[in-house]
Amino acid sequence: MTSSIGPPVPERSVPSPAPGRLRRPRLYEQIVEQLLGHIQDAGLGPGDRLPPERELAQSLGVSRASLAQALVALEVVGQVTVRHGEGVVVTGDVAPERALLDALRDHRDTLPAVIDARSALETKLAQLAAERRTEEDLAAIDAAVDLMERQLTAGERGLEGDRAFHEAVTAAAHSPVLARLMTEISALILETRIESLSQPGRPQNSLAMHREITEAIRRQDPVAAATAMSHHITVVSDVALLRDQDEEAVS
Incomplete structure (x- = not known):
């Protein structure tokens, strides 16, 4: 008796979706990371001040405009405040870096x-x-x-x-x-x-x-x-x- 079952049919491979586009970290996000690292390494807490903006920009090798954007981002999420005559003041305990960057991106x-x-x-x-x-x-x-x-x-x-x-x-x-x-x-x-x-x-x-x-x-x-x-x-x-x-x- 002849079997009606033919040779095995190769399974079709269904192409998986292409990976999403990589999110390139913006310059201000990289500066935010550096600033958070400085705050943590220096042991700064609420009420402490960061170095003057000119000094910070020179230390990081970025323009004053790029630094200002990073400081605004930190101010928006409640990490620092910019006070006239006092400079940049830390206003809260530093949030975990990943959580903070996610909050900044959600805000944007x-x-x-x-x-x-x-x-x-x-x-x-x-x-x-x-x-x-x-x-x-x-x-x-x-x-x-x-x-x-x-x-x-x-x-x-x-x-x-x-x-x-x-x-x-x-x-x-x-x-x-x-x-x-x-x-x-x-x-x-x-x-x-x-x-x-x-x-x-x-x-x-x-x-x-x-x-x-x-x-x-x-x-x-x-x-x-x-x-x-x-x-x-x-x-x-x-x-x-x-x-x-x-x-x-x-x-």
């Missing part, structure tokens, strides 16, 4: 969505502020602009004045729901505020745009207020982390 990946939300919310808030503001609201907005101007005159970045301005505009809109949404993303906005105001020339530009928004609200022109705020958010959202991301995408 979510930044575009944060900017979208901020633009949508604050443009509408500026419009409503122009329609609904009271004299007390205007006084609070003016006080915030004055605070930021004093901070810039003192050589600071104007973080508190910038925050106070946007909070005053939010309050002037008299929209509890929008105000609650702004509160929900306030921590994420703080991160973009640090990154933006750390760039050369940005604080002065932001102050000028705050004044333009204020005048539109003062004369109760909702279209001009919304347009000025939309332009402001677009400008201040141009941060180095996203420019680096775009450059890598096309390389």
Whole structure:
């Protein structure tokens, strides 16, 4: 009796998916690693200061601009703070290096969505502020602009004045729901505020745009207020982390 079973059929090999593209560490990430190593090796803790930025840049063999970007990244995740007259101060116990770099990358990946939300919310808030503001609201907005101007005159970045301005505009809109949404993303906005105001020339530009928004609200022109705020958010959202991301995408 002849067997109907033929010769064994060779199994087809199913090609496995190609490996994903390697993530090249950015220069600022390499600088972050070096800075963390220095903090740990030197036994620095909360309240201790890093060497002056010029000295750090020379020691690492990098530009002041690249060092500044790394310091901003560390400030965003709460490892250091840059204080006028004091330099770079360690603000917390150093996180594990891998966890910190992952946090920095997660922040960079979510930044575009944060900017979208901020633009949508604050443009509408500026419009409503122009329609609904009271004299007390205007006084609070003016006080915030004055605070930021004093901070810039003192050589600071104007973080508190910038925050106070946007909070005053939010309050002037008299929209509890929008105000609650702004509160929900306030921590994420703080991160973009640090990154933006750390760039050369940005604080002065932001102050000028705050004044333009204020005048539109003062004369109760909702279209001009919304347009000025939309332009402001677009400008201040141009941060180095996203420019680096775009450059890598096309390389």
